[in-house]
Amino acid sequence: MPVSLALLLTAGVMIACGVYLFLERTLTRVLLGFVLAGNGVNLLFIVAAGRPGAPPFEGDADPSTMTDPLPFAMVLTAIVITLGVSAFVLALAYRARQLFGHDEVPDDVEDRRVLRRRRRRTTRREQVRAGAERAGAEGHESEGREAAGHGAPDHEHPAHLPATGGLSEGHRQGALARSQSGQGWPTQPPAPAPRPDDDTADDDDDADDPVGADLSSARDAPLDHTESDEEEETR
């Protein structure tokens, strides 16, 4: 089967651009990516139709010289489906804009939970250290400071992780970390304040974990911050 290289390359470029846009954080860009990649895939069907020939009307030409009509029938169907779905995604993006002021794709719930736990541990460790330093300044027990400040926590956390909690500063300030800061967007229900003094948090903080719990009921499901929220806040 003869294949048109130009079509194939165009399809490849379109799909590549589409995939790139798919990896973006805002729904509108994802939609653009979907449209691009979808049209690239449609081009693949036209490639599959092979060499162009006479129009496929009965009696017009010799059937062996006609274009294969089947891929075009399929492409038409696919185009219609793409159109309908694009309309829906646009509506979704618009609704997200109404509700949140942006249309960013939220982080995975489990990711948020893991990060939240890690932050809670970090906060507690910093407090322990601060307390120990205070103790060290008041009394003159430098070994005691060592033990209280580093010994126990470092046992739990590998030494190569930075003391701020194992994630880079960019992460900490990013969308995930800010998800429980509880300030900012007006439509957001008040998130519970961090509880650095809660010693049982490590093992059994599921009970009042606002991210993991109660996602099913729309009323009290928490909203997480995203990067746009932060731009909004810093402005």
Added chain:
Amino acid sequence: MSIELLLALPVMLPLAGAAAALLARHHARLQLGLAIATLAAVAVVSAVLALHVAEHGTLVLQIGRWTPQLGIVLVVDRLSALMLVVSSIVTLAVLVYSSAQSVSESSERTPVAIYHPTYLVLVAGVAIAFVAGDLFNLYVGFEVLLSASYVLLTLGGSASRIRAATTYVIVSLLSSLLFLAGVGAIYAATGTVNMAELALRLDRIEPGPRLALEMILLVAFAIKAAIFPLSAWLPDSYPTAPAPVTAVFAGLLTKVGIYAIIRLETLLFPASVISDLLLAAAGLSLLVGILGALAQTDLKRVLSFTLVSHMGYMLLGIGLSTLVSMGATVYYVVHHITVQSALFLSAGLIEARGGTTNLARLGGMAKVAPVIAVLFFVPAMNLAGVPPLSGFIGKVGLILAGIDVGSPEAWILVGIALVTSLLTLYAMGKIWNRAFWQPASEEMAAELADREVAPVMIGATGALVVFSLLLTVLAGPLMAYTDAAAASVLERTPYVSAVLGEDAAAQVQHRIGEDGQKVELTQDGGGR
């Protein structure tokens, strides 16, 4: 009028019903009646089809009398007929359940007028996927059911649903694109999208491109079926939807993916080299899913993770692809559609009664709501595989099949399957302890005192639980049916000969033997 025309009805009836329901949007009662009547009719038609197919073999309808290679064919063999029957029963039960829910709970926020039409379109999409005789029609079926599911998932457009749906929509868009690209590539390679014709032609192309085509389609289907590396979207998106919607999504939509994988691995690419990959994915799904479930504290999220986990059982059966394992897989699919839907419905009951699905807040339900307790307990034990319920029968079938195969991978998988079953029991026990046995807090007691559950919801859930018990009581005949379905799926020639005729069936080169290995068919023995 020939019986073949019935094949169009599982698709046409819901679509016509959706149109009628849309016209009747200002009359909620009439709309509901239309929807229930439609689904009841679909259930009857599906049952007739299933009985007919069991006696007379595969049915084929050529739409517009185009030849199968060019036109649209609808094919119903034992496997599709069984799926149609189960899906119509489950969708009917869920619809009855939601009739109470939509009136009582969310009416002030939800445009109920579009709920019933969309629901019927979803049912039509599922039916298209089950009866499609060509890949492109399967794609259309997937798109129809996905579009309907987008709307159902965002019903009411509340903040949490929009957020959950965003992930779901993007993942679905990607899988649709992959599927479409796969269809295009298959057409380029073989010049047809008809599945029976593909069964003949795919055998003749080079192994390299063949594998590529298989992988593209497998990834597309595995996303829909929520198989482990591609399953992360599911627990994030399903729990936020209304309970009946989640029930039908969890029960049916993932199984449509499994159904497509069964067709892919038997009819199109029989006993292919990737069965080890399927086994690995099955094992990982089982383990990761159930460990995820154990870490959750929200009832619906626990159930979503067990759903991911139990998809592994079905994939395990497909990966082994012996006669026993395939029969057990089909049985397990039937069992799991019913039980998972029933569980999500009873989760909805718990939410309606207790006001939350947070396991830390729930408590004391066993005393105040014993009926709900029973309706949760039975499917929960069934899911975990406690004898003599259907979950046990299905798991025994799969594990026996694994022992029969006896390879090291199969033994590992058998071990994982057993551990997963045990951990499922643990997860269900955890829910039971917290929601039903743990003493109710004062707050909870107050909630329990002033909430009621509509009897219709309890009735619908009860009906589904009874149906799941029937799967146990009638396990003998049902197993005979699923084994026959598996045998015909593995044989491959019945499907091809029904669509393309005996001559074409004689050209089928391979079938899958009872031990899961590829068996060459001699030219004269091919039509056997």
